[in-house]
Amino acid sequence: MNEVLLIKMGELSLKGLNRRSFEDQLVRNLRRALSPLGDWQFSMSQSTLQAIPQREGTDMEEAAARVSRVFGISGYSRSARVGKSMEAILAQAPAYFEDTLACVRSFKCEAKRSDKAFPLKSPEICAAVGGALLDAYTHLRVDVRAPEATLYIEVRDQYAFLHADQQRGAGGLPVGTAGDAVVLISGGIDSPVAAWQMARRGLRLTAVHFASPPYTSPRAEEKVHKLLSQVASYAGRIRLFVVPFTRIQEEIKEKCPEDLFTLVMRRIMMRCAETIALRESCGALITGESLGQVASQTLQALACTDAVVDMPVFRPLIGMDKDDVVILARKIGTFETSILPYEDCCTVFTPRHPRTKPKPGMLEKAEAALELDRLIDEAVAGVKYYPIDGE
Ligand code: ATP
Ligand code: MG
Secondary structure (H helix, E strand, O other): OEEEEEEEEOHHHHOHHHHHHHHHHHHHHHHHHHHHHOOEEEEEEOOEEEEEEOOOOOOHHHHHHHHOOOOOEEEEEEEEEEOOOHHHHHHHHHHHOHHHHHOOOEEEEEEEEOOOOOOOOHHHHHHHHHHHHHHHOOOOEEOOOOOOEEEEEEEOOOOEEEEOOOEEEEEOOOOOOOEEEEEEOOOOOHHHHHHHHHHHOOEEEEEEEEEOOOOOOHHHHHHHHHHHHHHHHHHOOEEEEEEEOHHHHHHHHHHOOHHHHHHHHHHHHHHHHHHHHHHOOOOOEEOOOOOOOOHHHOHHHHHHHHOOOOOOEEOOOOOOOHHHHHHHHHHHOOHHHHOOOOOOHHHHOOOOOOOOOOOHHHHHHHHOOOOHHHHHHHHHHOOEEEEEOOO
16 A cells, blocks of 8 residues: 555646646646655546655654645545555555544545446445444444545545545645746735735745845844745745845935935835836735725825836735735734734834825825936846745
């Protein structure tokens, strides 16, 4: 008996002619996620992928945990792969299901027969396996309505599979199938969630963070590294560019009206991010903004922010309540890091009375006091690059 991971593909099975390239990308992503545990072989048939460990004693629990964070998967299970005969199934089922059955009193079997030439039909397979389990474990009874455990027997083209722990996958599309985008990442709760959501739709991420030392501390930047590494455990490697932003913020403070500080800053962030995105062959920007959350996220303010870039700006949190974002942040594992109290460059220069209904003209006028092109060129020329891998 070999234990394998049986992986059901999600939405990508709908993708007509592109399907093959989606599948190939999913396999590449799985190979990368599982490679720290040894070599794996992958085999695809009927929208189901087998991940087969090539080494005895591979840590299958850790492997399943890693697969749970790969996008493009609707469900997965650890599964025994046995010969495609009733003898082989009956010989393996009692031992393989022993742990599952030890702590329950009732069970049922479900069989699926994608090979219609197999001599037994599904109800007959269930009856045979159920009988063998009742013989082997006398504390059990069959309960088809509300069983404490459901055991699956799948007869496929080459092998039969036994499994008991069908888990939900991370959903979405394989990272890399939707192209590349730049996420503007702060140390807050929202932007890591926005990054995760767009990676889940298949985008490969490049991150841009604006740091303003000495107003922001090295610990604030370390926090961003940590947040991205948590996102990267789903999204795969993220390239991080840290942009030196102190000079720009000081100039804004010196030369622009206070009520527009934040918006001028956000517009310059967008311009810098777009410049980096173009250089790194990315086709969109991602932010963690949500309508009405703060003064710089009113409809008018967002329109002013959008006006300075040509690329599409994705704001996956735009219609979400903070509570819902927090639920997602906890699920992804970023929440506890996000609430560490290190100052962000936005908070250092926050105006007392920010304007909530700005017009683009006001901002253009305010920005005329700045040497925008030079400031942006200098900031982008000074970026520091870090490749960030999953935890
Ligand atoms: P978050 O909770 O993600 O920190 P926020 O609630 O602090 O966001 P803002 O400060 O208005 O909201 O920022 C809005 C968006 O601008 C963030 O979600 C992020 O995409 C981007 N952003 C803010 N600060 C930075 C920064 N220092 N570096 C990169 N992007 C930033
Ligand atoms: Mg926010």
